[in-house]
Amino acid sequence: MVPAARVQSAPPDSRSRRGRRGPPWRALVGGSLFWLVGFFLLPLIYLLAVSFAERSPYGTIQWVLGIGNYVRAFQRLYLEIYWRSFWMAALVTVATAVLAYPVAYTIALVVSARWRSALLLLVIIPFWTSFLIRTYAWMVILRTEGLVNNVLVALHLIHEPLRLLYTPFAVFIGLVYGELPYMILPLYAVLQKLDRSLLEAAADLGAGRWRAFWRVTLPLSVPGLVAGCVLVFIPSIGSFITPDLLGGVKTIMVGNLIQNQFAAVRDQPFGSAVAFALTFVVLALLMASLRSAARLTKEMP
Structure with missing residues (x-):
């Protein structure tokens, strides 16, 4: 007989660990989604917000919103x-x-x-x-x-x-x-x-x-x-x-x-x-x- 302590300390099944982590394709989708959001969507939203701002006399962005640029x-x-x-x-x-x-x-x-x-x-x-x-x-x-x-x-x-x-x-x-x-x-x-x-x-x-x-x-x-x-x-x-x-x-x-x-x-x-x-x-x-x-x-x- 195998002692109860050894049974309890036995490593969990690899399939159960993989099930808790989820399928591998989720990591790929998550990385692609992070890339699209971080390097495409967020800069696009920032530029959209900038398009409603104004240029200051020194060439910086002045956050006075309006449609004057359009x-x-x-x-x-x-x-x-x-x-x-x-x-x-x-x-x-x-x-x-x-x-x-x-x-x-x-x-x-x-x-x-x-x-x-x-x-x-x-x-x-x-x-x-x-x-x-x-x-x-x-x-x-x-x-x-x-x-x-x-x-x-x-x-x-x-x-x-x-x-x-x-x-x-x-x-x-x-x-x-x-x-x-x-x-x-x-x-x-x-x-x-x-x-x-x-x-x-x-x-x-x-x-x-x-x-x-x-x-x-x-x-x-x-x-x-x-x-x-x-x-x-x-x-x-x-x-x-x-x-x-x-x-x-x-x-x-x-x-x-x-x-x-x-x-x-x-x-x-x-x-x-x-x-x-x-x-x-x-x-x-x-x-x-x-x-x-x-x-x-x-x-x-």
Whole structure:
């Protein structure tokens, strides 16, 4: 017989100890929740509170609450900056969609598996270098004595170098180049999962390539197209590095406005108000675009 003292001092079952601690996934969820609350939600709430404060004459925050910053944020001067940012982001989104769709279609449905891996590598290679370095490279390419002007002059297409740098065109080129992979990858992910038997059935029913594309491939790729548009439009409308380096003073976008308020002017309340106004507008546009995309998907045959 085992003495009662030894029975009482026996270690508890490991399963009972694990049951008291709870399943392991709770620790992971708790850590993620702590990270989101501490490094995302709380700073967001703080910025929201700052947006209702005022800037003191010395550049500090004066906690006199009001809506003056939001009223100022919708003055005509700033509305022009918002409009410039919106149409630039819209043009970049359309251009990347037009350029990315043939590339994603070719990688997913045309080339062999070996070439598919090589082409995907070419799409991902830009992520291996700093975005700032790539933007500086475009400054070298687009400057007065850069590669583009030298080629055009050598081909006798122009007599004098064109002014390409520090223009909206330069900002457009830089944003399209930077955001293009974010449009290609979602489209490729959707097109790769496309059921090839649907295309074969369309061909058996007499549909040509273009008709099969418009009636089968394009409708089924709408989710990837919408995801790519979201991934391109949001960073484009809030970009400040590309407009600052390639656009100069005449192509200020809303990202530059927010950055200047925090870094140069030290008007954090107004910068926070502009940031939240931009956030609300972008969220409204995204909700409208997602609803339109869902409706379009249902209406497509």
